Amino acid sequence: MTTTLITGANKGLGYETARRLIAEGHDVWVGARDEARGRAAAEELGARYVALDVTDDASVAAAVETVGSLDVLVNNAGISGGMVPVPEVTPDLVERVFATNVVGIVRVTQAFTPLLKQSANPVIVNVSSGMGSITITSDPERLESSIVGLQYPASKAAVNMLTTQYAKALPEMRVNCVDPGYTATDFNRHRGVKTVEQGADAIVQMALLDASGPTGTYVDDQGAVPW
Template structure:
């Protein structure tokens, strides 16, 4: 059994990931910015709750003290941002998206690193997106190639690079990125063709790898995803 922390776990992919990992016998912490929603989700799941705002140093530091020990960190919290015409995008449109999707995982992983390093099998899963893959978004046969934005996609591209750099910097950990795929969740008004269970397949798989598992990879439920 592993002790697992999932950020943004009170709904959608985070909630389903928590449900499946609890079902698999793990001890799961539901991290959520909103205390009422987070506590309600944790109670429904049979998980533990920790208040965690990935944009706040103080909140993350307090969460480290509350959790105490950790084997697996799943950086799931993310926001789509405001989708506006590219000609109208300003830095202020990018700032909140990068704060959650890229700076948030940096803040959380670096703060929880001392706990992870005490584990015999430390694992990190960064929930990215095919929208952040240069290879995928450049492929005219992929639906992602027709979705143009200057905030969400670049923030996930940044998370992908962070993943590869962390994997090299911390060889004692297994650190990977996941593309859940186009999944029906709150972030897209449930328009995706995949179920939330299918969207969490790769997250759940990589959260449970052993010390001989992959690191520095970008994967979805079908296998490797191009960077």
């Protein structure tokens, strides 16, 4: 059975991805900072809960010991930092968002790489955003170009670069990043235009890759996304 860990999986896209992968036969670990919410989500899903704060070294190290073996890692945990006008964005806010969205991925990926290397089919999926695409956010025809932000788009552009570099550094693994699209979740106060089921489509697709699948790519549910 394929063992999968999803960070930030107690709600939204992480929860839906867990549900779908369980239906595909995966043994899923729900990673969450909040124990009550994480355990409740795992119980509802028929998954397993692991305490996991991606910003904390000790928490991540303990999660590695708890999980024990791993085939698929979905780096889903993320924060937006709020809709703050660019001139009002502080260095502290940027650091806080990067601590979760970027450094958190590095911390979790580095910690779980030894377990993934023991898998016959190791897969890493990094949940990015169209807001991380310089091409899309510069295109006046795209909704993303009308949203002017600093900390969140910059963090997701960094996630994309992490993905390409990990893909080159870990050629035995399938490492890809995904744009779920503007999905209605708590993350955006349910203002998104896609359902959570639609938003999870590309994440699930990339989590199900075998060794013949692509690596180092940036995709949504329609295919390749421009960097």
